Amino acid sequence: MNNIIQLTDKDYISKGLHRKCYHHPDDANKCIKVNYNEGADEETNREIAYYKHLIKRNISWNALARYYGSVTTNFGEGQVFELIRDYNGKTASSLEKYLADEQLTEQYYVALVKSLKELKSALLKDRIITMTIKSKNILFQHLTPEQNRLIIIDNIGNSTFIPIANYISFFATAKIERTWQRFLTSLIRENQHNSLITRLINEVSQ
Numbered sequence: 450m451n452n453i454i455q456l457t458d459k460d461y462i463s464k465g466l467h468r469k470c471y472h473h474p475d476d477a478n479k480c481i482k483v484n485y486n487e488g489a490d491e492e493t494n495r496e497i498a499y500y501k502h503l504i505k506r507n508i509s510w511n512a513l514a515r516y517y518g519s520v521t522t523n524f525g526e527g528q529v530f531e532l533i534r535d536y537n538g539k540t541a542s543s544l545e546k547y548l549a550d551e552q553l554t555e556q557y558y559v560a561l562v563k564s565l566k567e568l569k570s571a572l573l574k575d576r577i578i579t580m581t582i583k584s585k586n587i588l589f590q591h592l593t594p595e596q597n598r599l600i601i602i603d604n605i606g607n608s609t610f611i612p613i614a615n616y617i618s619f620f621a622t623a624k625i626e627r628t629w630q631r632f633l634t635s636l637i638r639e640n641q642h643n644s645l646i647t648r649l650i651n652e653v654s655q
């Protein structure tokens with residue numbers, strides 16, 4: 450069947466370096482990502498291969514947006530993911546945004562510390578390997594006014610040719626710990642202007 454999904458500007462959410470993200474026109478809880486430049490294919494293929502590996506392992510999806518397979522769109526092949534929305538229906542905003550604005554950091558301080566700790570636990574529990582973790586690729590989702598979580602939406606998987614960390618727990622844990630420490634260091638470096646950042650990261654590390 451040749452079922453081409455028509456994406457238009459009204460479905461557009463946002464873009465990164467490689468992909469544009471659209472609302473799925475037929476499903477309010479899904480989004481479709483399409484590559485829009487050179488070099489995107491390799492990254493997308495790596496990510497999708499890793500997602501398939503995680504689906505086989507039956508992980509809990511507490512740290513990542515669920516993946517629903519590929520579709521054909523008017524912009525070429527698209528990948529369908531769970532759309533990360535807040536309880537009010539709005540698309541969730543990035544952790545980058547919450548840490549760039551000191552007032553937002555203050556407002557959500559306790560929830561941010563808790564959610565960061567839970568994100569790390571979820572990565573370790575599900576043995577999820579990521580490339581560099583960046584705050585712009587993590588969405589802070591408000592599930593209810595009191596319940597929040599951080600979901601990684603990009604840069605999943607492993608670039609190593611023989612990904613030993615995918616199969617052997619000891620290597621996976623070591624790799625996740627290393628990537629996580631680099632991530633926390635990057636949060637401090639990128640948010641020097643935010644007087645709460647060092648205390649927040651210290652609390653996350655405890």
Ligand SMILES: Nc1ncnc2c1ncn2[C@@H]1O[C@H](COP(=O)(O)OP(=O)(O)O)[C@@H](O)[C@H]1O
Binds near residue numbers: 466469532541
């Ligand atoms: N699952 C999702 N739910 C809601 N918004 C998303 C989702 N995935 C991506 N986005 C939005 O689309 C942008 C681009 O997606 P991303 O996967 O980061 O593309 P790239 O690989 O080009 O960086 C993100 O920064 C975010 O704003």
Ligand SMILES: [Mg+2]
Binds near residue numbers: 586
């Ligand atoms: Mg991105």
